[in-house]
Amino acid sequence: MNFEQFQNQSRLYVIGALDPEELEEFEQARKKLGKKGEDFISKCYALHEAFALSLRPAKSSDAIKERLMAMVKAKKQS
Amino acid sequence: MSHSRMGPRTIAPPLEPGAPSDFELMKGIQAGDADALSQLYDRYNGILKALILRVIHNEAEADDLLQEIFMEIWNQAKNFSEQKGKPLGWMVTLARRRAIDGLRKKQAYARAEERLQNETEQQPEAWVHNATEEQIVFGDRRVLIRKVISSLPPAQQQAIDLAFFKGMSQREIAAKTNTPLGTVKTRLELGLKKIYDGLKDLKDEL
Helix, strand or coil: CCHHHHHHHHHHHHCCCCCHHHHHHHHHHHHHHCHHHHHHHHHHCHHHHHHHHCCCCCCCCHHHHHHHHHHHHHHHHC | CCCCCCCCCCCCCCCCCCCCCHHHHHHHHHCCCHHHHHHHHHHHHHHHHHHHHHHHCCHHHHHHHHHHHHHHHHHHHHHCCHHHCCHHHHHHHHHHHHHHHHHHHCCCHHHHHHHHHHHHHHCCCCCCCCCHHHHHHHCHHHHHHHHHHHCCCHHHHHHHHHHHHHCCCHHHHHHHHCCCHHHHHHHHHHHHHHHHHHHHHHCCCC
């Protein structure tokens, strides 16, 4: 797998779209590339943020936050 | 908690002067500061809820999952480090994984699949929306991201939508859309590369 192919596969990898056979080959290439491969994969995770930010924010119930903070408080006290 | 100068333009609602950065809030959470979690919730609950809804299409379940996800953010904050990227990206990855796991575990997949079947038979669900008001509020980066995504051919948008928001494999996408596997792979590769390259202008901010 050349680096351009690795880049393509990395973008598929971070969204979980590699099939099992491809994943195995990808992990081998990743191991060979070492830091260069890891650095590129890290950059690809920016896609996650971009996809989320492309959505229109949704309103959630105020009760959700109240329950969340109550749980956090309870956990801190335990 | 220390206050930072206003950060660079963000796609999230612009920070008020003196508001802590996402990194500072994460550090606060790591130190057990509940107020830091509260601020992070206020800042990003809308985006994460939208992501969850995109996966499970159920308002009540999405609210429950949102609460679980922020609780997990609280519990797992120690696993976040700046080397792993930006806090929002970390949270999105976590939220997406939980949402897709939730979709499968609750055996709502069959119902979602039926709804999806209806959606794919009609028109691809609109991914980006024209929202002039949001452009004004949220600034240029969100506009750029939406522009990049909406410039993709619908088939590429659909493939990426199914992969990212529905957690489908290439084979599942091929079966669902009645498209050859190789074509699905090409659509994903081309679409993702276009988005990735389009985001390069924002590389310092994403």
